[in-house]
Amino acid sequence: MNIDFILYKLLFAVIILMLSLVVAMYATLAERKVAGFFQDRLGPNRAGIFGLLQPVADGVKLFFKEEFMPAKADKVLYILGPCLTMLVALLSSAVIPWGDTLIIGGKEFALQMADVNIGVLYTFAVVSIGVYGVMIGGWASNNKYALMGSVRAASQMISYELAMSMSIVTIVMTSGSLSLNEIVSQQHGMNWNVFTQPIGFVVFLICAFAECNRSPFDLPECETELIGGYHTEYSSMKLGFYLFSEYINMFIASAMISTLYFGGYNFPFMNELGLSHNWISIIGTLVLMAKIFFFVFVFMWVRWTLPRFRYDQLMRFGWKGLMPWAFINMIVTGFFYMLIKRGF
Amino acid sequence: MNQDSTKISLTNRSKVVSNKKMTLMERFYLPAIFKGMIITFKHFFKKDVTFQYPEEKRPFADIYRGLHVLKLDDEGRERCTACGLCALACPAEAITMVAAERKEDEKDLYREEKYAATYEINMLRCIFCGDCESACPKEAIFLTNRTVPSEYKRDSFVYGKDVLVEKKNARIDVSKRQTPEVLAFKKDKSKSHNK
Numbered sequence: 305m306n307i308d309f310i311l312y313k314l315l316f317a318v319i320i321l322m323l324s325l326v327v328a329m330y331a332t333l334a335e336r337k338v339a340g341f342f343q344d345r346l347g348p349n350r351a352g353i354f355g356l357l358q359p360v361a362d363g364v365k366l367f368f369k370e371e372f373m374p375a376k377a378d379k380v381l382y383i384l385g386p387c388l389t390m391l392v393a394l395l396s397s398a399v400i401p402w403g404d405t406l407i408i409g410g411k412e413f414a415l416q417m418a419d420v421n422i423g424v425l426y427t428f429a430v431v432s433i434g435v436y437g438v439m440i441g442g443w444a445s446n447n448k449y450a451l452m453g454s455v456r457a458a459s460q461m462i463s464y465e466l467a468m469s470m471s472i473v474t475i476v477m478t479s480g481s482l483s484l485n486e487i488v489s490q491q492h493g494m495n496w497n498v499f500t501q502p503i504g505f506v507v508f509l510i511c512a513f514a515e516c517n518r519s520p521f522d523l524p525e526c527e528t529e530l531i532g533g534y535h536t537e538y539s540s541m542k543l544g545f546y547l548f549s550e551y552i553n554m555f556i557a558s559a560m561i562s563t564l565y566f567g568g569y570n571f572p573f574m575n576e577l578g579l580s581h582n583w584i585s586i587i588g589t590l591v592l593m594a595k596i597f598f599f600v601f602v603f604m605w606v607r608w609t610l611p612r613f614r615y616d617q618l619m620r621f622g623w624k625g626l627m628p629w630a631f632i633n634m635i636v637t638g639f640f641y642m643l644i645k646r647g648f
Numbered sequence: 649m650n651q652d653s654t655k656i657s658l659t660n661r662s663k664v665v666s667n668k669k670m671t672l673m674e675r676f677y678l679p680a681i682f683k684g685m686i687i688t689f690k691h692f693f694k695k696d697v698t699f700q701y702p703e704e705k706r707p708f709a710d711i712y713r714g715l716h717v718l719k720l721d722d723e724g725r726e727r728c729t730a731c732g733l734c735a736l737a738c739p740a741e742a743i744t745m746v747a748a749e750r751k752e753d754e755k756d757l758y759r760e761e762k763y764a765a766t767y768e769i770n771m772l773r774c775i776f777c778g779d780c781e782s783a784c785p786k787e788a789i790f791l792t793n794r795t796v797p798s799e800y801k802r803d804s805f806v807y808g809k810d811v812l813v814e815k816k817n818a819r820i821d822v823s824k825r826q827t828p829e830v831l832a833f834k835k836d837k838s839k840s841h842n843k
Contacts, residue, residue, distance in 0.1 A: 342691050609688040
């Protein structure tokens with residue numbers, strides 16, 4: 305534990321945080337642009353060229369809006385809600401391997417904040433806390449629509465977390481590790497998990513949509529029924545935090561999908577290129593980014609294609625649709641794993 | 649439900665709705681979802697229908713029925729004689745006018761001895777049907793391909809002669825509306841409004 309190491313980790317943490325924030329910022333613009341294109345419109349294009357300053361304008365607008373707090377709101381919890389959501393959204397970026405290692409001056413620097421051996425568990429723990437932000441915010445608002453939104457959010461997240469973790473258990477089973485870095489390095493080249501776990505991938509993808517409260521699972525914040533859902537009573541930057549954390553969540557979820565199923569920073573023919581280790585790492589990081597952006601686009605693509613579920617459909621789908629498939633997938637994978645790898 | 653399949657269809661686009669059981673593949677929904685996503689993805693590359701309004705204006709048809717104009721004749725005299733046929737023809741009762749007699753020194757202002765001292769159209773009442781135009785025996789009022797702009801007060805929508813009469817140095821071309829066929833129609837005494 306020397307000073308180089310601490311400085312490097314500090315710098316890396318700042319970079320990752322900035323990256324998450326900037327990506328989330330421009331994801332709001334991308335969302336509106338993509339929505340525009342899907343609907344044969346242009347999307348925002350007045351602030352800056354291609355509307356590049358639109359996120360800044362939105363941010364300024366949110367900052368200068370009136371801070372409104374309901375008279376009977378629980379003050380502490382009311383403020384804690386968006387803070388918690390934002391914090392949790394940013395926390396999960398710590399264990400994602402953003403790239404292989406960089407060798408600078410004989411020292412090896414990992415492009416990962418913390419290579420903990422329980423990376424998968426950590427992500428799940430953090431993601432589960434995410435529901436508290438929504439729940440607390442909805443409860444503290446003292447508004448029935450907000451409460452209904454947050455109750456929906458809580459039950460939805462809990463329901464879909466089960467199927468999600470079951471699809472991950474299969475990944476953990478085949479790779480034999482909970483460390484995300486280990487899972488990625490096992491998918492070297494083109495040995496991506498998506499080819500061996502297609503059902504698991506589909507289940508995970510659908511659950512990721514639900515966990516991010518994205519359409520078609522955006523029931524906690526459905527405007528038509530609940531005015532705004534859990535953030536009905538929020539305004540100014542507190543609302544901004546809620547909306548913003550949704551995009552960070554989307555970014556992190558895309559990173560998780562790429563890491564677990566699409567080989568993370570691995571890309572085909574990475575050994576045949578004959579480049580130095582550092583170059584491969586840098587290209588790998590860029591490839592991972594490309595994968596993440598593709599999945600962010602898929603998130604938006606689905607949002608502007610599919611209508612929202614009805615609540616009973618959502619629950620039925622989660623428990624009676626996804627759960628059995630995740631379960632079958634887990635059992636069949638376990639069976640074949642025993643049969644082939646252990647030679648029974 | 650139990651429609652006769654030989655029933656004549658007007659558009660050939662109607663579909664018979666049924667509550668048949670979905671097949672196993674349909675119950676997975678995923679193929680249908682991909683189909684939908686492909687449809688939206690095609691739209692991603694389609695040409696946008698947006699007109700960027702202040703810079704780019706939607707082209708109007710030449711015979712668009714928009715804001716009215718009270719025409720001057722070739723020598724710059726007002727054609728309107730305040731006969732009131734337009735007000736009579738107006739189904740929305742948007743037009744009011746007050747007639748006055750031309751003075752000796754106003755011969756270069758008004759073409760005939762009688763003219764409209766005030767002529768007002770309430771643009772909130774007007775339905776832009778163009779009946780005033782076809783009722784006018786003097787080719788004085790026309791609808792143009794201009795639009796009525798928004799205003800802050802309801803009173804501002806009552807347009808007087810200051811807005812409606814065309815300016816001498818900024819003539820408004822209505823020749824597209826005044827084709828030979830239209831003129832022939834107006835001269836046809838068998839048509840009810842010209843009797």
